[in-house]
Amino acid sequence: METSWVGRSAPRDGGVDRVTGAQQYVADIHLANVLHVKLVHLNCARARIAGIDTANAARVDGVRCIMTAADLPQPVPRYGPVREDRPVLAVGETKFFGEPVAAVAAETEDAAEAAAALIGVDHEELPAVLSVDAALDPAAPLVQDPALRANDPLAQTNLLGEWRFTWGEPADARADCIVENDYSFPMVTHFAIEPHGFLAAPDPEGVTIWSPIQHPYILQRVVASALGWPVSRVRVIAPDPGGGFGGKGWPKFEPLMAFLALRTGRPVRLVLTLEETFQQVRRTSARAHVRTGFDLAGRLVFQDIHADFLVGAYADIGGRVVSKAGYAACGPYRTPHARITARAVLSHTTPSTAFRGFGTPQASWAVESQLNAAAAKLGIDPVEIRLRNVPARGEAFIPGETPADGEWDSALRHAAREIGWQEPLARRRGRGISLGVKSSATASASFALVRLHYDGSASVLSGTSDMGQGARTVLKQIAAQELGIPLERIAVVMGDTSVVPFDSSTSASRSTVFMGNAIVKACRDIKDTLQRMAAETFAVGEDAVTAANGYVRVGGRELTYDQLLKSHFGPPRGEVIGIGQERNPFVADHPLGGKPAFWELMCAAAEVEVDPDTGMVQITRLALVSDIGKALNPQQVEAQDEGAAVMGLGHTFMEQLLLDDHGRIRNLGALDYRIPTIQDVPSSLHSVLIENADGPGPYGAKGAGEGGTLAIAAAVGAAVNQAAGVEIRDLPLTPERVWRAICEREGAPATTVARRS
């Protein structure tokens, strides 16, 4: 009897360890003889460093090493996943609040903390550039030294990059209905419940780094490059992250830790506080000016989008966030004419990095809100206006690009039905709907090894990171399905660059497709080998043998895999190793380096109730519809969608980093940076999965996990705007912002005595 291992909600691998406290996160790893590290940063964003006095700090009992830029190889190594622009420690000038100027390594955390407090940094605060306008002012100081941006035509500006995408004849396009508005999306931070942590230790080959990094191979090459070493000398061990969301994707202090480990000759440990974590990672904030043209039937004629994204002091992956967001900024809609300008603007703020959805939530907020504005102006239902513009399967919505690869109109219909779109609306309530589409991985590669052991059990070696999405479970399910081996007899090995083969990254919702396919191929490789073995063993032609579902069949004979292996290898034993790879080739002249493997599409529909006196909003109903091809583990996919949606409610309602004039984050830490709690969830949240087996991954799967963040803000925002009779175009929709918009609509000054409600 054939068992299907995919499409079932197999219990999460590692679930037992997580509920018993046995799961080892990076901060739980104990290394003998370890030194504890503490970083020193200044109390402002930008300052010229005149001198660093470490004498008092060095006298603290237990201090073994104090490192500043002067103690590193000169010129100070710079690192980064795309541009190597970030110094291992601040050189001459700090560029953002939280950039370390010194590091202390000591026998105890207390000693390191005491010593760090005694380090005196003689510095002069300099004016900091903290906004797009400030950065683009001709008189603004340059965030990055032009001398470090050789061959960069933008070196004399605060533009990290500028991308333009145009098609059709946008300048000549005529439209009967034009909507033109400005939108803004706040600066938010990931706030994974696990703060960042790093370990490093010298080892016989070179150095080992422990980091809950989503992309171990990228970290490996970045550290090797900073050290000036071949990658073969750097080993990265990646414990499962306690939440990543993109914030643990790109190297932070690992290069510094490598230098500390090599300098001291001992293992070193750095676990950041939550406040320090906030200072290191955030989403790219954005503002967009959008001019959209429609005909009287609500069909798009043109979209003219100008979006400025505020990246931080160093590039990190900020350029790609902007280019990808700009490329697909028009959304999942047929747009005959388009002109898109997307700019990444440098600033003296935390380097922005990847964050679930990349740059698309920011773009969606603007573009979807435009559709709602047009719907209102034209008297067309917001669901209907989208149905008139959404492309059919196979239709390109960006010229020359991977076409629409799903029944996207059905996502709209499902969501509308879930929310009871046609039902009469109660007083003070409103409804909204939104689509969101994101390009998945473009050029990338995943390699997988599968080992079929002598006893018929198997191990899967994969470079994917399991940060809660359940990758380990899903990859195991795929191997079980392909080999016909029960889940309990399969082990998955991840997170060690010395052991598992290369994988580009765990990002862009790519792992189910790329790593999944690589594993399918590796299993096929094994089955091919088994076929050859059986043919040889029984002296028949290979075409007389089939290997499937845990059995090899030769003529009337049926052998389990382990029986075949025993027969083939005899007492000395052996194993069968299968290799698989899935690669999307790099295309140099493609704006994204390659075509998206698939589109990740999500539809969100929301119903809210607004208290007009206080501005507080309650979500009464929320529906999420994802077009995912095939749910290999339905429970895990639904949980991901729900989590993404609630995360999206954060930037929709309550999350924003607030900076003061010195560029310091005012709401640093959990007390004043608010994320959704269990009491902030919608009264009803329903997740629907569309499975048409139309994805490029195993069994027709696509990727998932980011969708929820794309469409939530626009759907909820539309609902709030309807319920309150306002048009708010800036996030987050805090109670105060909603209240203020209502006051302005009523033409009443803010201090009017409230009416009896």
Added chain:
Amino acid sequence: MRPFRYARPNELTDALSLLAEHGSDARVLAGGTDVLVRLRLGHLRPGIVVDVKHIGELRADIVETEGRLRIGARAVMTDIIADLRIRRYFPALVEAAAVVGSVQIRNRATLAGNICNASPAADTAPVLLAHGATVNLIASSGPRHVPLHEFFVGPGRTVLGPSELVESIDLPLASGKTGAAFGRVTRRRGVDLATINLCCLVTESGRVRFGFGAVGPRPFVVEDDLSAVASAEADTGAPAGGSGRASQDAALDRLLAHATPISDVRANRDYRVAMLSVMIRRTLDAATGRLRLMQSGA
């Protein structure tokens, strides 16, 4: 956290002499939910922390005595919320205590600690003020009893002397029937510090008292006479119309005028003013409703 010494006196005299000996270098530790945060951030740098949780003379329970409920210095929010007498006579205090942080915080945070921390936004303060609470202090020189409205001096500051402790907090049991309700506005439904908070207490004679929080440097109490409106409503059971409502609005605006909110990371000034105006009415309605229930013998 910077290191400090720790003392755990078992007797009041020992505690007080420790505090006298170390002066401003000592910090009292009860539930720790405020103190440990400030220690960690370096806002407090004591040389010695004096843990008062083992002092025999400081009680953790609630005692009914001579027309008041005496809440011991060591009583934590969880126990206050659960106490049947508090639930019966001071439901507004239950409402306020129930939103002080989370369950985990409430299992440790003492009411005494909450008022000593003297945050302008302390949720329990408006309720205690509206009910005319008294703080019983003890020092080597002897006890003193300070009405709560004189206890708060400014943000984080009280009249508590350097070698003085809170022994208990008294809530007078009302002689007549009263109704009281707590209200607050926050940025999210979940655990949060108050943008504004307040408590309304109405008496049968029509006097209305409001305790206000987060709209000034310290929580404070104001009082007015809405008897004309309050009794008209009590007779007809319907909200007063026309000129009755106008005079009530005027009275409430007079009370509002005492508030001096600021703009900070949580909210802007004008929003606080507007929310106070909204919540004044909502808590007045709720308090009046409770009073009517009491009067009908429920």
Added chain:
Amino acid sequence: MSAIPIALRVNGRGHALDVRPHHTLLEVLRDQIGLTGTKECCSEGECGACTVLLDGRAVTSCLVLAVEAEGADVVTIEGLAAGGRLDRLQQSFIDAGAVQCGFCIPGMIVAAKYLLTTNPHPTVDEIQNGLSGNLCRCGGYSRIIDAVASAARSDR
């Protein structure tokens, strides 16, 4: 500042150790006793990741000095599974799909354990109230609510 000797029970086992006054119970549990199941996140009592039972009550151990736990009975996540069998809450969290990255889970389960001890059949509202001090960033909380409700039902 010299260390202070304390004696306490953790998960039913007695410990006698010297602690620094400024070290929290969380730090001592993790670094001195070696029970790393309890997690550190915000260190100011806002996220609940460090929740343990202290003399039967759920507290955020980052806000308790180790010295304050002298003579106390502490239960951490490691103390819930008895004799190698998962507590019904632990099982129901897995079954409901409430576990993703897992970092919030130890604190969440201990807080839920306390909730069910004090209120064996909580309503959804009461579950939300009881877990309002525990943040989760991966999930949407609804599965956590389901897990607790399910564990409560299974105890009828």
